[in-house]
Amino acid sequence: MNRIELEELLNRYRKGECSAAELELLEAQIFYAGNKPLLSEQELAQVKAELEANLAPLSEAGAPVKKARLWPHYIGAAAAVAAIAFGIWFYTSRNPDTSLSSRANAKDLNDIAPGGNHATLTSNGKTISLSDAKTGITITDKELAYNDGTKINALNTAGEQTLVTPRGGTYQVTLPDGTHVWLNAASSLTYSAALKERGAVRRVKLSGEAYFEVAKDKTRPFVVETAGQSLEVLGTHFNVNAYTDESGIRTTLLEGSVRVTPVLSSRADAKDLNAITLKPGQQSLVTGSAGIKVKEVDVELAVAWKNGLFTYSNTTMDEVMRQVARWYNVTVAYQEPELKNKKLSGSVTRYDNLSALLKALEYTAGVKFKIEGQQVVVSK
16 A cells, blocks of 8 residues: 555545445554554654544453444444454554564564565566566556556567466556456466457456456456356456365455356356346355355455455354465464364454464464464464
């Protein structure tokens, strides 16, 4: 996040327009600014005072004092419960006496820093590493540049391109048609600069997870292909989780409409029962054996990663730790297999060191964590 984006978020907060996820992101940016805060000391002090006025302080016993948090009236119940359930996480992490470590002494405690802006871009057989100091790229049929306007002359923009994020990496791309894509860790997006393959269809291929804000164009459908499904839209906002180690492909719709078709169904079968159209607030789950299942969800849970958060609602420890493993580039081992089935609800920033995140999980899950090199061991 840059200063302009932070100021926009602050304006939304002061107008009472922040969602639960946005408020958590704002708190993370202010209280986890590290050694390079985006605001001056005076500005930080002012904003911290505003935020802390709306937070429930801890009692001496460690339990939150009963004080209402000023969530906007339209926030979903699931998001509000999640934020309250994990409220203690933020107070614990802000207290240097209770957090496992700080960034300054991370090496001494075998700590691991969070992921960041890491990606490679391949075009015409040539691959370059994109700048870690930038957050994304903008593609046109004539030019390739970072989203701050800095040109990238190392690649030819013609033909097919693939943007890849490693474990512990994230990046954004604005495609030639104006579509904006956020790519999560261990993911890839393949597209052509013209986005006009097969006639008038805008077509991309996704592996892993991405959030899409598709530019509206009624004359040219936008198709997202994964290993298990095909999505067709005209202009909409949605998240696709297509990691191969998950139980299926989850598509969550925030705005507009999306038509989901399993890859086993041909495009000629678009009207059969194997294809469904999602409405905002719905999530589809595509599996090879069960076809498509659709349910109503709290969409903030699906896009929390894009907003700099880990957010859960009755989520198993196994699923939580798969997300942690991708972002911190670690492996996870369980001393007792049943620990995988423990359920968690809450929200915490993705911008802190691994030790702080694990300390937060210990408070809520009743388990213990140990970092051994690039492995996290979970025990009772």
